[in-house]
Each structure stands twice: as structure tokens, then as C-alpha cells.
Amino acid sequence: MNLGDLRSPQLVEQAARTLLAVPLGATEQHGPHLPLSTDTVIAVELCRRLAERVPDVVVAPPVPYGSSGEHAGFAGTLSIGRAMLTGLVVELVRSADDFAGVVLVNGHGGNAEPLRDAVRTLRAEGRNVLAWSPTGRADDTHAGHIETSVLLSLAHPGVDLAAAEPGVTLPLPDIIDDLRRGGLAAVSPNGVLGDPTHANADDGAAVLDRWTDTLVAAVTEWARRD
Ligand SMILES: [Zn+2]
8 A cells, every 4th residue: 555545534543553664765876777766666666565465554655865975976866965864764754653653665775874873863762663675795786686687577667788787796895995985986987886787587586575575574573572
């Protein structure tokens, strides 16, 4: 169920026993072959699957902007920065007090730290909130095999596999200092961290299934504790 499709009176009694799932994405370059909305598409799909598997979950409209400053210099990237993302999430979750809790499903690695800050503030205020991000291989973190395969499995029309080329395949810890200093452009001229050239829909479907299982388990465990 999507929040945007509901009418307010439908939520008056239901909200208190409903979890609100908020997809957090980004609008940022994903190499020459994937659309700028890749992280948002993935977060929305994971929320949709969560709502399919766990009862009483409503999916909020996605937040399509994130902290993407490290992708500056690549055409089309839009970023609201770390502090603004933290503030946005804090205010958004505060405004969702009618709901039993809020699950923030994050599709973009650069959002993780600002999200942690937001969750710390919100929990200190006594709010019931969980942030969850998918995990993957350290040598395939951006527009590589994993993300490309996932978008292929969703048959996303924005994928141009013919344009896919390998990027930097060093593990993220080896390049993170250069990345923080000079942005992604300093470590990978084509904006890719990983190798998307062997991406395929089957691998993407398996990854999505694994992420969904992990997300469902995390939400179930968290909801049981509260
Ligand atoms: Zn991405």
C-alpha cells in the first residue's frame, strides 16, 4: 500500500498499528550505462517488497535526493548535502508520530552517515525508527555488477548495457581517502566502482531476494523488540 494513494481518514485508526517505510534515494551519476535514479529505484523496490512480506506496512513517497557531493562534476548529479539530509529525515520522522514506527530504507551509501546521525537524534527523543541499507561487495559499490544486475532484473528502461564499461575495482577501503578528498571523479573517470560488463538479470534477482530477506528479518526483529 502506498501512502500517497490513501485518503487521510483511512489512516485515522490504522496509523497507530502501521509501520511507515520511507525509501531514501539519490539523484546522482551512475556511470555511462545506468540512470541517475538508480538508488531511488532500488529503495522503492525494497520498500514495495517489504510491504508485500510484512503486514501493516505503508510505503511513503520516496526522497529522491541525498548526500551525493562526492559525485559532483558528473552531469545530472543533484545533492542536498549531509546536514540537510539529516535535518530532512529528523523532521520527516518527527512528523510521522501517528505511525507505530518508521523504517528508513536507504539505497545510497553516501546517505548512511547522515542517516546514523538522524536516527541517533530521533531515538534520543524516544521515537521508534530503524534505518536499513543493503550491503554488497567492497569492490563493487557503485554502478558495478550488483546495481546494474538489479536494474536489469527490474527491466528498467533507463539501462544501456551497451555503454557499460569497467570502472575502478579496488576495494572501497583502499580508495576511500582519495574519494573523500577529490570525489569520485578523482578515483574513477567514468564514475563506476566495480565492473558492470557481466551484469545480468538473474544475478540481480538473486541480490534483490537476499536484500529483501535481510530487510524483512531486520524489521521483524526490530518490531518484536518494541
Ligand atoms: Zn547507486
